[in-house]
Amino acid sequence: MRLSNQSLQQYRRLWWFASRGLAAAALVLLITAILTAPSGLQNLFNGLAVGSVYAIFALGYTLIFSILRIINFTHGAIFTLGAYFTYFLTGASVGFNGLLANQRLPFGLPFPIAMIGGGLLAGLCGILIERVAFRPLRNKGADPLLTLVSSLGVAVAIVNVIQLLVGAEIYSYPRNPFGEMPAALNLGTFGGLSQRPVVIRTIQVIIFAVSMATVVLLTYFVNGTKIGKALRAVAEDATTSSLLGINTNFLISLTFFISGLIGGIAGTLVGLSVNVSGPYFGINFGLKGLAVIVLGGLGDIPGAVVGGLVIGVAEAFVPSEHVAYKEAIAFAVLFLVLLLRPQGLLGRAAVQKV
Amino acid sequence: MEGFLSTYGSAIVQMALAGVLALSLYLPLMAGQLSLASPGFYAVGGYVAALLSTRVFTGFPNGSYPILLIALEMVVAGGVSALFALIIGIPSLRLRGVYLALATIAFVEVLRVFALNQPWLGGAVGIYNIPQPFFSATRVEYLLLALPLLLVSTLFVARLERSRIGRAFVALREDELAASAMGIRPTYYKVLAFTIGAVLAGMTGALNAHILNTWNPRQGTFDLAILILAYVLVGGSRTFLGPVIGGAFLVALPEIILREVADAPGLHPAIATFLRDGRLILFGVLIAVSVFFFPYGLVTPNLFKRRRKTNVPRLEAAKAAPKVSRG
């Protein structure tokens, strides 16, 4: 594989054109498919709706990766915790199982405030988790891979604590927590070949909007603020930045707090859409979430949203007679994308050091 | 002792198998590859054994299924897994770190969904009534098969570690560029490590299909992948003994150790109840604590020497930035 400099450049140029060409062709095909298929637009909206759930799960996940370069397995558990916190802050009572059976808080908050409260509590849990599962290992200079195991351990513990305290039953929020709203929006029938009315559930529109707003805010926070700049410095080189007077530990705690806050609110919103199905509620999104952040380019914040939407839309376009293979297709797409573009969709290729 | 064996027979057998599974993940890791494909090969191996023993080698009354046939199934399962490993490994092993981990998990998930949709694999119910070689209510007799599998695998990996091939693996892990400059072909050795690991996982699956008496798509999933990774990292990823000890320990912890502690006489009833109901909470906490106190695993190569922290090279696998070579 020794190429001369010139042929190397030619090869690169060729690759550049080939990959862009392929991507453009795929996009054109996709758009044609969406506009001509009988339920193309509907599928697109379905995909965006499901994808934004993946995205909103992945945002907090990817934030930690972008700063610390580690995978935080507790994110699914935080997501679950946020959903449960909100539930109890609204003043609703625990179910009939678990040690806390039939207990309730002496007060009840309006839902939107409870949701933010749930997010804040989840953020505090994030800080706590960082202190017990991540910081000790970081201070020891241990292999970053080990945080995978320590965070796995903490996640297992959290899930089982939840079950011990409040049982495994399904918890659900009150209907219409944000005031009277229709359950679904009918976007009307569109022209062309798509002759069917396009409908979408209101809560999915909310989740989509919140994940878009979050990604904008988060991107601004990381790229446009002073703290964000310091965060990126920590991400680049924690030792040097602490030498430069940046309080590394504080910033990392802050990262975990924000990640937990986003995760907790995301848990609540997804819980509104599909109910809190038990202690494994968030853990069940873990694998898909991992796929999403890798697809988007690890640690890339807009990439997490793009990755989520791509997987959501890809799943939605699986023909109904093959819907049984839906899960497999998402992962097959991931596998192919990884082979063709190992740095993910929006990730930048790191140059091999020589 | 007899009561102990009959109570925990199955758990003890699973301890041995966990060791083999951990070795199957340890091998690619030796060559610097964080592959989580082991559960996929484990699932394939289980289905191979389930199909062979229920469809092909039929006609043996229950309790008299020949052990030799199980050995044969394990060989076939190992072969089929090796084939899968070559097909998956050659394209995907140019990926690094988390990207490789995800690609291999994608393989595991695709296999699971495929099995779920195949009527000839039994769909969600899977294949059941897998014939038994032993007339017994405990599964402890399976140690006759599981222990040799563990011993042979362990000795094999131990030998491999000291051989030229093993040193090539380690060279790749420490510095791929330097290794290839020294004439070590990265792709060849990476695929080799990956394939040997696949064979071990496939054979484990084949044996476990008999032990469990049934095989279905819930065997060999993402959860197992993470668990096996924990076996290796808790046990220690720098010597073959680490994964073996780690696997045995993490299986024994919730199933034997914590149960026994909860049943210990003289315990305050409240504590005993918590130990019983909160078994998995403690399991999680102990995993987290163990990596804190033993960051290099329970077993390290120089267990009896004091070592300097700075001398320990970090695992390449965890480095996030993918290194893509295009030229």
Place this chain on the structure above:
Amino acid sequence: MSGVSLPKRLMVFALVALLALAPSVLLVQAAEEPIVIGVAVAQTSNVALFGQEQVIGAQIAEEFFNERGGINGRPFRLAFADTGGDEAGAINAFQTLINRENVVGILGPTLSQHAFAADPIADQAGVPVIAPSNTARGIPQIGRFIFRVSAPVSLVAPSAVKQALKMNPDIKRVAVFYAQNDAFSVSETGTFQQTVKDLGLELLDVQTFQTTDTDFTTQITNVLPLEPQLVIISGLAADSGNLVRQLRELGYKGMIVGGNGLNTTNIFPVCQALCDGILVAQAYSYQYDSEINNAFREIYKAKQGKEPPQFSAQAFTGIQVFVEALSRLDKRKPLKDMDLVTLRAELRDEIMNGKYDTPLGPISFVETTKDDGTPAGGEIVQERFYVAQIKMDPDGKTGRFVFLD
């Protein structure tokens, strides 16, 4: 000791005497040491939703039958072992109960897949097993010692579809949804689809999902344009509840028939007011009017504040079968004269030969055979099945199953 006054000495003496006597008191009880029945269900993992309902049902049975004198005056005790969510865990739980707790029989496990792994262990050890919730094909055929009190759905499902037709004879167009990764739902949907064909209805589409799925928009929007008049769902509580909710939210107005997985008040919080009107095929109805069911229902409601679900009722029934079979056996051959191996073997035959008046209605068992003709375990013979319609209260939080006939 000289400083200790006499009354204190007396007290010490009394104490010592008491301590010395205590063991002999215990010894008297040892002859009447409780019989142990094992319960191996999923108390952890993501199957725990069902496992915890089974635990409650079994505990109520323990309390209830012990109050009524246990086994001819001798109390019994339940020993619980958590199977967790996988096959190896189920095997470990069974082995612990059989060898450590020396149980006479086992109630469990929660999932059919786990039964295929763990039941052979009990069968080989000669320990009777009663499955409270395994509905897959081939469960009693695992071995002679395996019974179930969970009726295979082929009997229940058709009546719900017929009920829908009775309520709306214009129904022609039917769509079917089922959870593809759940053994129970797969076999149930087979029965439903066959019924649809047998009744001459048009099967528009069959959509699959996973029990772990939460969003069903894609499947629903695939089906809605075909304008179905009846939707039939086979799944578990959380997923089916979400499916119903999303069907209604996306504008489906027709009838919904739910399989046995929807026969639980657990779906009320999931689809809330939108649950209203679902027809559910039931193997258990809490409204079944009999002495034993009314008693069970009262205790359950007092403890849990809601109507008992099927999983709890079936677990209760399983323990009841053990207790009644043991009592009959004891009258014939006193239990205390038998060693454990004989007791377990005799118990197996006694279970098979009995008739039981349970919360599920009158049940008995019929002996099955394996493929090769050798005798196997007992399949439930259940006389009553039900079709109920869900009626939600105006607040959307509480509701009930209204029994139809």
